[in-house]
Amino acid sequence: MEGEPTLRLRIFDLNCWAIRYLSKRRQERVRLIGDTLRQEGFDLVLLQEVWSEQDYSDLKVKLAGCYPFSHYFRSGVIGSGLCVFSRFPILDTLLYQYSLNGYPYMLQHGDWFCGKSVGLGSWEQGRSLSLSLQLHAEYCRDKDAYLPHRLVQAWELAQFIRHTSKAADVVLLGGDLNMHPEDVGIRLLRGWTGLRDAFAEATHFEGCKNGCTLVPDNCFTDKSELLPFPLGIRIDYILYKAISSFTVRCEELKTTTGRAPGMDIPFSDHEAVMATLHIQRQGQPAGATLGTADPALADVVTEARTEVGAGLQAARRQRYSSGRMAVLALLLLLLQAAAALGTLAGLGAEQPFPKLSFCLLAFLALGVLVLATGLHLFHTMEVKMLHGTEDQMWMVLRALQERP
């Protein structure tokens, strides 16, 4: 930002839904995204769900002329899916992987394997930060088993932003937060960081009604999921804040509307969000606005802490059940060992020893033991992280209440 009193910044954010072998018309869509980005010439492009490194490399080659700087964030088994393209030099990057991200045994949801993270890129010696991210998906809104995990992620994200952005002028965040605007997680994130929602602040808006980014008009969305929301839902956001002697204003916000501009198919099952921000240097420092001015913040933190507490109880129950199952399997194995030793010692030699059933049972017990032990370890970690987050929230609540 140095030396430039005002700057007009055009940002593009999209969850690309580019899963190899699974996403429909992936290669065609990635090509389309690349063509559009090259034509439009944004300043900063934040992409999520680019799971294949090959897709990233193809985009990089195509966009080398207009976005000479880019970074792909690697993590997890499949990857983080996050990448950024930029007109300005990216000087440094940092990846923060959330400590909780679903369950490895929920293979059909698969979030655990993605290593969901927030990727931070810094420009101009860290005076400007941009974050690209995705939080755990919501599979069932009425009975959302992943809410505590998503809240831990929102909290860790907020803490990460607070701690990394202290010397920055401007923070920009774009991503698929998998939360509706009124959800506790997004209120927590916004309240605790002071980030502002480009949709709510935009002087001019154009796109899907209410800024929705998952809409029934998009041919790739699952219509049954959107039945309770006939207009669609808004879960992709561009958030921003100015910290030191700068102000940021959102001039314009656009979303695609089920189809990419001028094309017959959409970019993705999500709509793209495009913001034009006006960044201006002020005469004097505005002071750190780390988002602790909101008097309702304590209520939001309390609400989030209650949900995390409920998740903690559930995790403790699962840890107990898996531990008990492991102990039972071990007891069964010990019993079998005793029976086998008894037979070897000649006890009950008058009866034929049922070798096959014995082996089957032993392997079954061994399998259950290994699985239950693994689950027990996993839920122990889950308990630790939920407990740690609950503690941190409590510390913040105390500090908020002690403040005049």
Next chain:
Amino acid sequence: MEGEPTLRLRIFDLNCWAIRYLSKRRQERVRLIGDTLRQEGFDLVLLQEVWSEQDYSDLKVKLAGCYPFSHYFRSGVIGSGLCVFSRFPILDTLLYQYSLNGYPYMLQHGDWFCGKSVGLGSWEQGRSLSLSLQLHAEYCRDKDAYLPHRLVQAWELAQFIRHTSKAADVVLLGGDLNMHPEDVGIRLLRGWTGLRDAFAEATHFEGCKNGCTLVPDNCFTDKSELLPFPLGIRIDYILYKAISSFTVRCEELKTTTGRAPGMDIPFSDHEAVMATLHIQRQGQPAGATLGTADPALADVVTEARTEVGAGLQAARRQRYSSGRMAVLALLLLLLQAAAALGTLAGLGAEQPFPKLSFCLLAFLALGVLVLATGLHLFHTMEVKMLHGTEDQMWMVLRALQERP
């Protein structure tokens, strides 16, 4: 730091070796540590390897009078083992878990289960940061299989410090880095962050020769490990730096010498490190010294990148081997399924079907399949993280070389 032109800060750092059921005379030593800390009245206490939360709670109760503020960092299956006690209010905390930390199947080393992390506590609205941490242990110096993981940790730690400390006045780091002073990891950490070593900078030093913290005189150390180093090794450090308009000077550094002061047993198998720092406000800002002034830094990053690259090659080989093993096990299972189907269809009915051996073989193949798939996933993650670190280092090298 506000309002106080000079401050004398006394810091205590110790790897407590307090593993339940495994560490010798644990409870006695934890009591002793608590008594000493209460008597001595330090300003800041950074402890590692406090694996039992009960030990932390006991210390917290005992130290409530002189260290009213404390925090225990939870992570991993066993925990991070990190905690801090402070005379000043801890306003905020953040835990960063390293993305790589050994192998889950190396049960005898156990680092993977600890969820090794760096815990950050911030004082006075983030103007002063302290970090407590432990990196992956070194089990064999000549053939150190964990060097790439430790380098990734050192790099992530350095990046974490750079990104979180930009607005701080003073950064203090205490911990068991599991690296000798001349090792590439510590040169990387110091070079890339600008942290200074209290031992090298201290005006007055008292304690084990060369500041060693793992010494043969300590009755709990493994003497065979220290055979090549008759004086001991220095792997626990207090590092510090001033960023804005402050200067930090190390007045005095002390270590214990195999026995706790005035006692007949040591606090731990490591020696404690105690520093007295003199923090002074300067007339004008000293400018950000983010440790990029050292001309040899590019060489250090190149050296570290070469080691990480070697680790990446090894991880790729292991990923390939485990993948091949999984495919072979799957083929065996398919073959068996074909044989079973053949028998059911009446082929080879003249021969008796060897049910028992068949079942044993099937379970063996299934076990190998599950294990090999798990290993393949783990090594895929390892490859991603090593590759990501290599990329980040390359980006930094390019930036260093482009600078005048």
